[in-house]
Amino acid sequence: MDQVREGGGAVSDLLGTFSDGFARRALLEAVMVGGLCGVVGVHVLLRRLPFFTMALGHATFPGVVLAALLGVNLFLGATLFGAVVVVVVALLGARERVDETSAIGVTLSGAFALGVLLLSAQAGFSRDLAAYLVGSIVTVQRGDLVTTAVAGAAVLGVLAVLHKELVLGAFDRGGLAALGYPVLALDVAMLLLVEVTLVTSIPAVGTILAVALIVAPAAAARLWTERLGATMAVAAGLGIASGVIGLAVSQHWRVAAGATIALVAAGVFAVSLLAAPRHGLLARVRARRQPAAAAGPG
Amino acid sequence: MTELLVEPFRLPYMQRALLEVLLLGALAGVVGVFVVLRRLAFVSDALTHTIFPGVVIAHLLDRSLLLGALAFGVLTAVLLTGITSSSRRVGADAALAILLTSFFSLGVVLVSRTRTYTADLTVFLFGRVLAVDRADLLQTLALAAVVAGTLWALRKELVLRAFDPDGAAAMGYRTAALDLVLNLLIALVVVAAVKAVGTVLVVALIVVPAAAARLLADRVATTAVLACALGALGGWLGLAASYEVSVDHGVRLASGATIVVVLVALFALAAAAAPLRRRRRGPGNPRGVARWIRSARAAAR
Numbered sequence: 001m002d003q004v005r006e007g008g009g010a011v012s013d014l015l016g017t018f019s020d021g022f023a024r025r026a027l028l029e030a031v032m033v034g035g036l037c038g039v040v041g042v043h044v045l046l047r048r049l050p051f052f053t054m055a056l057g058h059a060t061f062p063g064v065v066l067a068a069l070l071g072v073n074l075f076l077g078a079t080l081f082g083a084v085v086v087v088v089v090a091l092l093g094a095r096e097r098v099d100e101t102s103a104i105g106v107t108l109s110g111a112f113a114l115g116v117l118l119l120s121a122q123a124g125f126s127r128d129l130a131a132y133l134v135g136s137i138v139t140v141q142r143g144d145l146v147t148t149a150v151a152g153a154a155v156l157g158v159l160a161v162l163h164k165e166l167v168l169g170a171f172d173r174g175g176l177a178a179l180g181y182p183v184l185a186l187d188v189a190m191l192l193l194v195e196v197t198l199v200t201s202i203p204a205v206g207t208i209l210a211v212a213l214i215v216a217p218a219a220a221a222r223l224w225t226e227r228l229g230a231t232m233a234v235a236a237g238l239g240i241a242s243g244v245i246g247l248a249v250s251q252h253w254r255v256a257a258g259a260t261i262a263l264v265a266a267g268v269f270a271v272s273l274l275a276a277p278r279h280g281l282l283a284r285v286r287a288r289r290q291p292a293a294a295a296g297p298g
Numbered sequence: 299m300t301e302l303l304v305e306p307f308r309l310p311y312m313q314r315a316l317l318e319v320l321l322l323g324a325l326a327g328v329v330g331v332f333v334v335l336r337r338l339a340f341v342s343d344a345l346t347h348t349i350f351p352g353v354v355i356a357h358l359l360d361r362s363l364l365l366g367a368l369a370f371g372v373l374t375a376v377l378l379t380g381i382t383s384s385s386r387r388v389g390a391d392a393a394l395a396i397l398l399t400s401f402f403s404l405g406v407v408l409v410s411r412t413r414t415y416t417a418d419l420t421v422f423l424f425g426r427v428l429a430v431d432r433a434d435l436l437q438t439l440a441l442a443a444v445v446a447g448t449l450w451a452l453r454k455e456l457v458l459r460a461f462d463p464d465g466a467a468a469m470g471y472r473t474a475a476l477d478l479v480l481n482l483l484i485a486l487v488v489v490a491a492v493k494a495v496g497t498v499l500v501v502a503l504i505v506v507p508a509a510a511a512r513l514l515a516d517r518v519a520t521t522a523v524l525a526c527a528l529g530a531l532g533g534w535l536g537l538a539a540s541y542e543v544s545v546d547h548g549v550r551l552a553s554g555a556t557i558v559v560v561l562v563a564l565f566a567l568a569a570a571a572a573p574l575r576r577r578r579r580g581p582g583n584p585r586g587v588a589r590w591i592r593s594a595r596a597a598a599r
Binding site for chain 2: 092
């Protein structure tokens with residue numbers, strides 16, 4: 001690596017930070033989580049689920065604490081508790097007087113408070129909690145990598161198999177039902193996929209910042225392309241890029257890794273918002289100045 | 299019973315904590331009514347996270363935390379109002395999520411440079427209501443007066459905006475300005491509450507009492523009074539419960555989280571009581587997941 005360092009330049013310097021074993025593991029985790037979140041994020045945006053994703057991120061917390069107390073697998077605890085929360089939100093939101101945003105708000109804060117309560121009864125309160133919220137990718141273990149790879153492959157596999165049905169469900173639920181598909185089962189499947197993705201990302205970026213990695217690359221990709229397949233590919237690419245660049249920057253300047261990844265993802269989105277060819281702000285301003293050159297009416 | 303509910307508050311620090319929690323519960327309850335009416339729960343959640351970098355920067359520069367939080371609260375309120383009224387391709391909720399996470403990450407990156415990283419983060423996230431002092435109380439009182447006064451002055455306009463945005467616009471009200479005012483008020487409540495209950499649990503203080511009150515009352519004024527009362531009651535019971543369990547049973551319970559759990563229990567009671575009160579039910583207008591379930595049920599038939 002010395003030769004690379006001597007070669008100078010910021011890029012090779014940043015790459016040089018990946019020479020250690022733990023850094024290589026972190027890099028692999030960032031690539032896998034970034035790609036997975038990017039693809040799932042496109043579905044999250046299609047179905048307008050960002051707040052739900054955020055809530056789910058908080059709501060899996062008591063599951064993690066309970067699992068830690070009982071000595072069960074943390075992933076299992078988080079996933080099971082998240083599934084409970086999915087059901088509670090759905091049931092509450094189905095009531096006439098509680099709109100879904102409020103239902104999510106109540107469930108989010110209730111579940112999260114429960115987690116804090118459980119944890120505060122234990123010792124070693126603040127450290128674990130901070131790691132859970134903002135992640136700690138540099139301490140990712142071999143086991144975490146395997147879990148991420150398996151869970152990621154499973155999620156992407158299900159998404160590929162059910163692609164047509166899930167997309168149709170996001171755009172035209174009536175049509176999906178008319179074609180005889182089990183709409184409710186597909187909806188629950190989608191929510192569970194989001195949940196598994198979140199739980200998988202928690203060791204790397206933590207619960208709050210996983211939302212950034214799910215929403216930002218997908219929102220940026222939607223600005224660059226119109227077609228869904230292309231959007232997913234671009235989102236995955238942007239997710240991976242955010243993960244790798246964020247990790248490198250955080251290693252170089254010694255700041256929190258998860259948060260840096262989230263910031264890079266937001267930066268990618270901001271650039272896209274400005275510069276994207278058709279939907280970017282610059283393009284829109286230009287189109288307004290030259291109405292004749294603009295494509296389409298308005 | 300009185301022993302449980304009154305006895306702990308003979309200690310001066312418990313009295314201050316109680317006063318703070320009652321003030322905040324009532325204040326957040328009233329603002330929460332508008333948050334629930336306008337479906338702004340996500341906006342309040344976003345605000346609780348976006349003031350984090352303000353607090354960190356103020357901490358690093360050794361300035362008043364309140365001012366830092368206030369500055370970022372105002373900045374967010376302005377950005378939020380701009381985002382929700384402009385970008386169509388991105389979608390308001392996606393923009394909100396990105397704003398929330400990027401501001402929060404900025405705070406985490408800044409705080410990760412300090413040595414007491416995790417401890418600072420924890421205080422900010424969960425608050426320390428037992429450490430509230432006289433100056434904090436006065437600040438809360440001042441912010442509460444500003445928020446309550448503004449709400450009272452603009453109550454008609456804000457209610458009209460909530461139920462009939464087109465009507466409000468047609469009558470010549472500037473809806474964008476009203477939205478900005480409401481976002482600013484939410485920001486003020488978040489800032490006021492952050493030291494006591496912490497950022498993550500402020501959302502509970504705002505949303506849960508108001509959502510419970512809305513289950514029990516029809517008129518906006520009644521809902522507001524009820525939300526106020528429920529917020530204060532939850533604060534009192536939660537504080538007493540956390541004290542009782544921590545002191546007499548030796549299990550440490552975080553006071554902010556206990557308050558929220560009590561509030562959610564009150565909400566569950568309200569949800570159980572609501573159908574008894576309300577036999578007649580219309581079709582309603584559920585959204586999102588609930589709508590999926592309803593349409594799926596309808597399709598199955």
